Amino acid sequence: xxxxxxxxxxxxxxxxxxxxxxxxxxIILSGHIPILVYFDGSxxxxxxxxxRFNFLALGKRVPVYPLLVALCGLNPQxxxxxxxxxxxxxxxxxxxxxxxxxxxxLFSLLVGLACSLSPEVLVYESSVMSEAVTxxxxxxxxxxxxRSDGDGESNIRYPMGLGTIVALAALTRPLMICLVPVYFCFxxxxxPPAKILQREAIRRTLSFALPVILLIFGWCGLIYFNxxxxxxxxxxxxxxxxxxxxxxxLAPERFAVLRDTWIKYRLYNKNFPNKxxxxxxxxxxxxxxxxxxxxxxxxxxxxxxxxxxLAIHHPLLYLRRAEQGWMQFWGEPTLDETEWPxxxxxxxxxxxxxxxxxxxREVEAVFxxxxxxxxxxxxxxxxxxxxxxxxxxxxxxxxxxxxxxTEFGENRRFCVPFYMLIVYTLLTRxxxxxxxxxxxxxxxxxx
Numbered sequence: 001x002x003x004x005x006x007x008x009x010x011x012x013x014x015x016x017x018x019x020x021x022x023x024x025x026x027i028i029l030s031g032h033i034p035i036l037v038y039f040d041g042s043x044x045x046x047x048x049x050x051x052r053f054n055f056l057a058l059g060k061r062v063p064v065y066p067l068l069v070a071l072c073g074l075n076p077q078x079x080x081x082x083x084x085x086x087x088x089x090x091x092x093x094x095x096x097x098x099x100x101x102x103x104x105x106l107f108s109l110l111v112g113l114a115c116s117l118s119p120e121v122l123v124y125e126s127s128v129m130s131e132a133v134t135x136x137x138x139x140x141x142x143x144x145x146x147r148s149d150g151d152g153e154s155n156i157r158y159p160m161g162l163g164t165i166v167a168l169a170a171l172t173r174p175l176m177i178c179l180v181p182v183y184f185c186f187x188x189x190x191x192p193p194a195k196i197l198q199r200e201a202i203r204r205t206l207s208f209a210l211p212v213i214l215l216i217f218g219w220c221g222l223i224y225f226n227x228x229x230x231x232x233x234x235x236x237x238x239x240x241x242x243x244x245x246x247x248x249x250l251a252p253e254r255f256a257v258l259r260d261t262w263i264k265y266r267l268y269n270k271n272f273p274n275k276x277x278x279x280x281x282x283x284x285x286x287x288x289x290x291x292x293x294x295x296x297x298x299x300x301x302x303x304x305x306x307x308x309x310l311a312i313h314h315p316l317l318y319l320r321r322a323e324q325g326w327m328q329f330w331g332e333p334t335l336d337e338t339e340w341p342x343x344x345x346x347x348x349x350x351x352x353x354x355x356x357x358x359x360x361r362e363v364e365a366v367f368x369x370x371x372x373x374x375x376x377x378x379x380x381x382x383x384x385x386x387x388x389x390x391x392x393x394x395x396x397x398x399x400x401x402x403x404x405x406t407e408f409g410e411n412r413r414f415c416v417p418f419y420m421l422i423v424y425t426l427l428t429r430x431x432x433x434x435x436x437x438x439x440x441x442x443x444x445x446x447x
Contacts, residue, residue: 004103007105010105011095011105011106011109012092012096014109015091015092015095015109015112015113015116016088018117019112019116019117020084022116022117022122023087023088023122023125037126038123038127038128038129039127039128039129040129042060043061043066043069043129044074044128046060046061046063046066046069047067047069047070047074048070048074050063050070055226058222058226059226059233060233060235061233061235062170062171062172062173062174062232063171064130064168065172068082069128080125080126083124083125083126083132083133084125086132086133086136087116087121087122087136089136090115090135090136090140091113091116093139093143094111094112094115094116094139094143094420095108095112096143097142097143097146097424097428098111098112098424098427098428100146101146101428101432102428102431102435104431107427107431110427111423111427115420118360118419118420119356119360120360120416120419121135121419124416130172130173131413131416131417134169134176134417135416135417135420137168137169137172138169138176138418138421139420140165141165141166141183142388142421144161144165145162145391146388148161156203159187159204159208160210162183162187162208163183163209163210163211163212164211164215166179166180166212167216171215171219171232173417174232174233174235175402175403175406175407176399176417177216177232178398178399178402179395180216182394182395183208183395184208184209186391187204187208188201188204188205216232227297228297229297229301234297234300235300236300237300237303237306237307238281238303240304240307240308241262241281241303241306241307242407242408243318243322243325243405243406243407243408244307244310244311244317244318244321245266246321247310247317248266248306249263250310250314251306251310255302255305255306255309257288257292258299258303258306259306261287261288261291262303264284264287265280265284265287266280278409285299285303322408323404325403325404325405325407325408326403326404326411328408328411328412329403329404329411329412329414329415330361330364330365330415331364331365331412331415333357360419363423363426366426367422367425370385370393370425370426371393374389374393378390385429389425392425396418396422399418
């Protein structure tokens with residue numbers, strides 16, 4: 001036992017060192033300033049409001065990521081360092097989960113490295129975006145489940161910790177609020193119904209619900225105080241307009257000002273159909289504000305009502321748009337990737353990026369096939385996958401559907417927080433399948 005623990009610590013140290021070394025080029029090659037691949041200024045603005053204690057201005061962004069940016073002093077180098085630490089820590093948790101499942105140190109190290117040094121992870125660690133923090137929280141939740149699920153009945157730290165993590169994930173990226181009921185159903189199985197009334201189920205329910213209510217409902221209460229709308233973010237109308245943009249012309253006359261202004265600025269941004277609605281929304285809202293005298297928050301709500309109307313009255317068009325977004329979530333190539341390059345030569349960097357994108361899409365496609373396959377398996381052959389695998393498939397599929405129904409334009413990016421869990425699931429499942437069919441192979445399942 002002592003020898004196995006020493007081996008575990010040795011591989012963990014190697015993973016820590018290689019993970020740190022793998023991130024050095026991001027700062028060395030750019031003259032001691034990390035490359036910001038993606039940058040969203042609204043997080044900086046929210047962080048500035050927090051530093052100024054201007055809480056009345058909050059609402060556009062949920063608070064966790066802007067708080068991290070504020071704690072980093074709005075310094076891109078410190079933000080990169082903090083997100084890199086979270087990435088390395090998440091890879092160590094992945095390593096721990098893989099080792100507990102396979103009991104093979106070298107293989108678990110390779111799984112951790114594949115997650116730690118994957119391009120999808122490194123790109124968003126070098127960005128002012130919320131993906132890196134969301135990834136860390138999702139990995140932490142799965143690590144907590146593998147370490148604590150099934151522990152003593154009187155232990156309330158596990159459900160309370162799980163509730164806290166999923167609440168923080170929802171307050172890092174509002175899309176993740178859809179995971180709250182999924183985590184609850186995993187923690188407190190609803191079948192058979194008689195079990196729900198048992199003392200242990202009630203204790204777990206209350207322990208899980210307490211941090212969720214305090215954090216999520218508390219934040220929504222602050223937004224209600226600021227804007228009069230009980231919502232985690234005032235950007236709901238912005239996101240839904242992504243969905244209905246192709247057929248916004250079908251809006252009735254009562255939405256004439258909103259509709260016509262939207263169409264006007266959509267024409268100004270001719271490349272918009274291949275991207276998201278950010279430039280159109282940012283230009284349309286100020287003009288509507290000038291023409292109507294309404295506040296910006298009121299106009300956001302009116303655009304939300306416009307999107308609801310179009311979705312309800314044109315459901316087939318809405319579902320068609322959602323289907324396109326769902327395909328993008330799982331790695332559908334963008335228009336730029338499918339077009340033939342204008343120049344006669346391709347640089348090594350462009351070739352490497354193309355191959356990386358291809359590999360990422362193939363990994364996500366294999367995971368999607370397994371996730372869809374797990375649905376009939378859960379009914380006819382439940383032991384085909386482990387409990388934690390079913391849960392991973394469930395949260396990834398549900399977020400992909402929820403994202404497709406609520407937003408369009410950057411759906412491919414929404415899969416990034418699941419990338420470590422996708423790689424971990426595929427590699428460990430493949431290892432156990434191979435070793436189980438080998439004469440001398442063996443593996444340990446977590447059920």
